[in-house]
Amino acid sequence: MNFNSGKEIIDLCKIEDKKIYELMIEREIELKDTTEAKIREDMGISLQIMKKAIEDSITKDIKSISGLIGGDAKKIYHRESIKGGSICGSIMKRAIAYSMGVLEVNASMGKIVAAPTAGSSGIIPGTLIALQEEHDLSDTDIINALITSSAIGLIVSKNATVAGAEGGCQAETGTAAAMAAGAIVEMMGGSVEQSFHAAATSLKNILGLVCDPIAGLVEAPCEKRNAIGASNALISAEMSLCSVESLIPFDEVVEAMYKIGRALPFELKETALGGLADTETGRRIKEEIHDN
Numbered sequence: 001m002n003f004n005s006g007k008e009i010i011d012l013c014k015i016e017d018k019k020i021y022e023l024m025i026e027r028e029i030e031l032k033d034t035t036e037a038k039i040r041e042d043m044g045i046s047l048q049i050m051k052k053a054i055e056d057s058i059t060k061d062i063k064s065i066s067g068l069i070g071g072d073a074k075k076i077y078h079r080e081s082i083k084g085g086s087i088c089g090s091i092m093k094r095a096i097a098y099s100m101g102v103l104e105v106n107a108s109m110g111k112i113v114a115a116p117t118a119g120s121s122g123i124i125p126g127t128l129i130a131l132q133e134e135h136d137l138s139d140t141d142i143i144n145a146l147i148t149s150s151a152i153g154l155i156v157s158k159n160a161t162v163a164g165a166e167g168g169c170q171a172e173t174g175t176a177a178a179m180a181a182g183a184i185v186e187m188m189g190g191s192v193e194q195s196f197h198a199a200a201t202s203l204k205n206i207l208g209l210v211c212d213p214i215a216g217l218v219e220a221p222c223e224k225r226n227a228i229g230a231s232n233a234l235i236s237a238e239m240s241l242c243s244v245e246s247l248i249p250f251d252e253v254v255e256a257m258y259k260i261g262r263a264l265p266f267e268l269k270e271t272a273l274g275g276l277a278d279t280e281t282g283r284r285i286k287e288e289i290h291d292n
Helices: 006-016 022-032 035-061 072-075 090-107 123-135 139-160 167-187 191-206 223-242 248-262 280-291
Strands: none
Touching: 006 022, 006 139, 006 191, 006 248, 022 035, 022 139, 022 167, 035 072, 035 123, 035 139, 072 090, 072 139, 090 123, 090 191, 090 223, 123 139, 123 167, 123 223, 139 167, 139 191, 139 248, 167 191, 167 223, 167 248, 191 223
16 A cells, blocks of 8 residues: 555545545555554554643643743633633634644653654644544544544655755645644545645645744744644635635645745745844844853
8 A cells, every 4th residue: 555645545545435544554554564553552652742742831831941932822722711712712722722832842842743843743733632622532533633644744745845944834834734634624524535625725825934943943933833834724624624625736736835945045944044033133032042
């Protein structure tokens, strides 16, 4: 069992009447000489790490090593205590808080799952665990969704990149949002075609997004871009489940993302030499951090 494009996954799912996660499990069994039980056990460990990072971010006082971020996830999570409550609704509020919280844990040297990268690691757990809580889904449902997301990430990795240093933030938070959106659609009963429409829409929405970490740290603006990525994934999944399709197929969107990434100047690809990192405030923060 092997596949190199979204179209191949769609065709195989339709021919074999299987979900994306079922194809991915078959692929892993063949390539790694393992068992489905082992695959699920390993993914379950990753899920627990994701949950622990989220829990820590909303219950503990977390501050990054540099001091640039920390505590924002708690502020958003406890927004309901403020008059008027959340303007985004329960699921979106949790997804935003959780996705930012994972970045805070990462920046404070805590344990996270870099899926697909450390800089975009909040988007998948933020969205999936928010949905799990809201819809009373089982861990098995979330493990299936994580496996589905890995299949989408695999296709991007094979045909483009997930590295900010190579493709900008579009490659990191864009891919993470695509992985989350596709997984959400399948988890919520959508078709394989709808999953890839959602993934395509998520990636399209932030084509061209640069990677410009202030002071070269995976903290700012990374944390807030994870919140945007989580929102992007949920919005894209919602549209797709309502049969709103992407005009450009997923595989072509991935190709476009890669070409755009290659066209970006190196200053905008994780070097901290351009964008927000090269603003007056960005330069000042860099000097303060590296002087201390």
